[in-house]
């Protein structure tokens with residue numbers, strides 16, 4: 001497995017290990033500019049991806065632990081706000097703890113009480129599994145270290161958390177640091193399929209606004225695993241992998257050079273390619289809505305000849321993330337406001353921007 005430095009863990013019954021305690025991490029969501037679409041066994045991505053870490057859309061997860069009697073079963077309670085987790089999410093948590101227990105077997109000696117809150121409503125086109133599973137991976141890793149009286153330096157810790165977050169949900173591995181993250185081999189020499197690495201481009205990209213226009217707040221029509229499975233027998237699979245590799249390299253170069261024109265071109269091509277791939281799958285999926293398309297067409301007309309530093313992107317749904325530089329904030333916000341008025345639409349728009357990654361609260 002991993003390419004990170006090995007640490008020597010002490011065996012069980014270590015007197016300085018903490019038998020009881022609480023840790024808490026805050027982890028942001030992220031929006032992909034180069035899309036992760038299609039995966040191999042073990043949550044290995046079919047192609048490299050690159051994302052912008054968000055600032056205000058985050059999950060805060062507190063994990064308390066105490067000894068339990070047997071080490072046969074993973075034991076935990078999970079609450080999202082005041083609600084218990086659904087069966088599906090519980091399965092993901094259990095699987096994640098089992099993955100951790102392969103490396104940190106003492107975790108099976110404890111019962112966990114996990115409490116999570118999101119700053120953004122569920123199913124709003126912001127990936128709650130990315131922030132949720134990343135906050136959980138960071139927290140469980142902290143518990144693993146404390147219950148073994150072990151320590152790691154910060155860089156090692158976030159890289160290992162990214163590795164485990166990936167096992168929970170692919171895009172979650174990109175939620176541990178910022179301002180941007182690269183995941184997947186073939187993007188640059190040190191990028192990996194196992195975990196994501198931070199990317200800090202030219203200073204002009206350090207703060208990019210993200211206005212998320214919610215055309216539809218209903219839960220996703222196609223779950224992420226079913227979506228990725230569409231790539232297994234896709235007629236354009238080979239071409240897509242090539243395209244994503246080339247786009248990742250070009251985007252890294254452009255962002256290092258402060259080149260907004262190429263950033264806009266690649267970001268938008270990636271969003272449209274993702275939907276093109278869905279529509280041309282063996283079982284076609286159509287997630288764009290008439291208003292999503294109208295918005296894009298009106299945006300293209302509005303910006304013609306004006307040189308705005310703005311790009312749209314879309315995940316596997318109908319909602320648009322409109323990304324733009326602070327210098328164009330007024331023009332773009334005015335455009336969004338008048339577009340909603342002109343089209344008699346009373347839609348929610350969430351404002352976010354580039355963020356710096358996860359934070360340990362205690």
Ligand code: DP6
Nearest residue numbers: 032035036169170171224225315316
């Ligand atoms: C379209 O990370 O949600 O948002 O690994 O099955 O949990 P799983 O999938 P997930 O897929 C995200 C797909 C995407 C593009 C992206 O974020 O790169």
